[in-house]
Amino acid sequence: MISAKAEHCEPAAPTDEETPTAPVVDLMAALEASVAKAKEARGETGGPPATVHEMPKPKKKTAAAKKTPAKKTTAKKAATKTTRRRAS
Numbered sequence: 001m002i003s004a005k006a007e008h009c010e011p012a013a014p015t016d017e018e019t020p021t022a023p024v025v026d027l028m029a030a031l032e033a034s035v036a037k038a039k040e041a042r043g044e045t046g047g048p049p050a051t052v053h054e055m056p057k058p059k060k061k062t063a064a065a066k067k068t069p070a071k072k073t074t075a076k077k078a079a080t081k082t083t084r085r086r087a088s
Contacts, residue, residue: 004011
């Protein structure tokens with residue numbers, strides 16, 4: 001097919017011969033079997049399921065005495081601004 005396209009010719013029509021296909025594998029079944037085999041190897045059996053419960057709330061810490069930030073002094077203005085009056 002590639003050589004026919006390289007020569008700018010029409011590729012030959014595919015034949016209707018059946019090509020052998022690979023067997024279809026059920027991945028979920030394979031995964032479940034692998035997990036069951038691993039559990040047996042570790043000695044785990046189908047024991048009681050795990051329980052879910054609320055986590056205890058953390059105890060509140062007492063707030064340490066907050067220090068007030070140091071006040072920043074502003075530079076004194078050299079001269080005060082005067083407002084001009086508009087002429088009417």
